Amino acid sequence: MKEIFSENKLCICCMENHNVKTVLEDEYNIFKDVPVNYTAKYYYCDKADEFYADEEMTAANDIAMKDAYREKMDLLTSKEIRSIRSKYGITQNDLCVLLGWGKKTVTRYESHQVQDNAHDSILRKLDKDPEWFIDLLSKAKGSFSTEAYNKYLNTAVSLYEQDGDQYLRKTIIAKYAPFYNNKILNGNTHLSLDKVVDVIRYFSNSPLVKSLFKVKLMKMLWYGDALAYKQRGKAITGLVYEALPMGAVPIAHNLIIDLKGISYEEISLNDGTVYHFCKTNNETYPNLTPEEKQILDKVIDKLGSMSTNEIVSFMHKEDAYTQTKPRDIITYKYAKNLHI
Numbered sequence: 001m002k003e004i005f006s007e008n009k010l011c012i013c014c015m016e017n018h019n020v021k022t023v024l025e026d027e028y029n030i031f032k033d034v035p036v037n038y039t040a041k042y043y044y045c046d047k048a049d050e051f052y053a054d055e056e057m058t059a060a061n062d063i064a065m066k067d068a069y070r071e072k073m074d075l076l077t078s079k080e081i082r083s084i085r086s087k088y089g090i091t092q093n094d095l096c097v098l099l100g101w102g103k104k105t106v107t108r109y110e111s112h113q114v115q116d117n118a119h120d121s122i123l124r125k126l127d128k129d130p131e132w133f134i135d136l137l138s139k140a141k142g143s144f145s146t147e148a149y150n151k152y153l154n155t156a157v158s159l160y161e162q163d164g165d166q167y168l169r170k171t172i173i174a175k176y177a178p179f180y181n182n183k184i185l186n187g188n189t190h191l192s193l194d195k196v197v198d199v200i201r202y203f204s205n206s207p208l209v210k211s212l213f214k215v216k217l218m219k220m221l222w223y224g225d226a227l228a229y230k231q232r233g234k235a236i237t238g239l240v241y242e243a244l245p246m247g248a249v250p251i252a253h254n255l256i257i258d259l260k261g262i263s264y265e266e267i268s269l270n271d272g273t274v275y276h277f278c279k280t281n282n283e284t285y286p287n288l289t290p291e292e293k294q295i296l297d298k299v300i301d302k303l304g305s306m307s308t309n310e311i312v313s314f315m316h317k318e319d320a321y322t323q324t325k326p327r328d329i330i331t332y333k334y335a336k337n338l339h340i
Contacts, residue, residue, distance in 0.1 A: 013045035038068035084127045130160040165260035187235025197261045198285040204277040209304040214275040222248035230335040243324040247315035
């Protein structure tokens, strides 16, 4: 027993006025055939040497027991469920509407009822995926007032923007999952998006690299990885490259350029859009080793001043391109015959 408070008042246990202690007591119980240990709160009467609880304490102790069960069964606690709802600023009733649940379901989960595994998974997904929240909100728009809808939408969009890079990385990593253990396709290197960002910034910040448009950047990335593999049997980034009409291009290239830390401008050209990669304010590259920087410097010295058309033409002469069928993955076995 641990005393946390004492107050002189009418003791409901002995019906006398005296100092009534509020205490914490370690409890053991069985819930759904599972033994649980938790901390309960009680009033303690010295005169009668007894614990007792009012209605509020009884409810709180019930939640404490069920939260101990939840933790043991790897389910969200009532506090964690409230935190998810609070993160989006959404009411209990509106969250039920959003998820298509009974109108008191969330209220019960935040108080006395333990959620099942299916609902627990939905709440966890909601916690990690603001984009999904936005999609659900859009589908249920007619069920909310304009004020509530805009409030929830603005909050979710803000959360998505804050964590956008995290979700983008997960999407890219998922696309690379099939190549995780294929050393000849990933250059004997597991994908490192931190290295990818640093390599792109290293190229874009170099004064020796002229007119770094997307097509040129993609080729320079491949040459950096291929040269690293040629010299040490291991690529730098772990990117996997396809043989497209303009040369080597990494899987998920359209997503990669939007990673946090990469800077580019969109330029309208001939009824289309091209991407020009710009110098960044950050000129430190914590994820690149001195050896890797030396490899990238060799690529810059050879290719940095080339135009997009010149580097495409140069790439088209590589065995890696001529020996790979269009749109097939380029294996690193051709790196031994690299022209740089």
